[in-house]
Amino acid sequence: MSELHDFFTPEFMAPMAALGVAAAVTYFWRGLGVAVSGKIDKDSALFRWVTCVAYALLAGLIARMILLPIGPLAELGMGQRAGATIISLAVFFLTRKNLLAGVASGAAALILMAKLGPL
């Protein structure tokens, strides 16, 4: 099997190391959550701080993914990504926070703008 040989190239194994590390730290939190569940007061200050940090991280990551993306989205202009985001937000709030409508219209707007250019 020549394909098996391809598994041990640096191109294959380097991402695997990254994925393994990511999975390990991710499971660390889940496993720790199970281990200490019932012992941590979810109304404690520590708990609230960690929650704030998690949300700030996610918001930072998401905003960065929209405004300064890596990969295929980077080919688009800031105006197109921001425009699609605004349309998504507008539809989301106009439909009384309908997630499906907001997400679908944002993606559709992005596809249209990518094809036709900015509105």
Add this chain to the structure above:
Amino acid sequence: MPSNYPDNFGSIKGAYKQGCKDALAIPALILGFTYMGFGALVSETGLEIWHALISTGINWAVPGQIATMELYAIDASLFAIAAAVALINCRLMPMTIVLMPHIRNKTSPRIAYYFLSNFIAVTGWAAAMKQCPRLPEEQRLPYFAGFTIPLWSVCMLSTWIGFYLPDVLPAEVTMGLVFLNPVYFMLVFLADFSQPGRPIALVLGAILGPLTFLVTPDWSLLITGLFAGTIAFIFSEYFPRNKKI
């Protein structure tokens, strides 16, 4: 048979089935497309199908997976990847702690919880938090497993399909699918905007994330999370939560 619970799916088997039914609707639709976008992203990053499947397989939770791929794409060190993913996914610990009392029962072995905690992610967590407290105790873990394992399976399949989409679909459609990821979660967090500290954390994080990324891509998330999170925490502690929006 306890009768003092609002919902009862009849049996353990019935709870599995109902969980599966609830998952294979809008959650599977949105996450399915999201994971097609993820598969496409992995493909665009220049990695192989196995990388995409292993990521969804053992590291299931969109933001961490995307971060892993994107950090790998910008040649971040293993330590930076570990730190960033650890900080993004640290929310999984409080989520697990909050969910556990709602899915625990007296008969399931501890290993079952350690295994099933792998399937705790925003969508399944929210569904279980809503449904499980309304069920007889022995139906709760089955409902959660019945919901999340099929949902995860859909994500695996979608990852696989999505990986081959960049070759088949116009580039614009792939862009749209990749775009689903950040937009979906942006709206998920906007939909649940009312908890103390959360709006400040989200808004400040959204501002700091891109700004710090311009200065130091490796440490951007760490700085954003600690700085914006701490400010949000201080504000939410300082101003009493006397209003419910």
